[in-house]
Amino acid sequence: MPGIVPHRHCIVCGKAIEPDQTFCSEECKKAWDKERKRQRNFTIFMFLMFLGLLFILMFSAPR
């Protein structure tokens, strides 16, 4: 089918790239890694906050 070339889009900036690639450049790969790490840290932080809150609730509940 002419006109439709299999391709993907860079998941960071949306630029068209080769089907076997995920990023258009090393910069976008780095940006993605950074964002992923930030998100993971945030998830861990939220989980710890949740545990802490649960802990406080369990020990401050009226008997």
Ligand SMILES: [Zn+2]
């Ligand atoms: Zn890109």
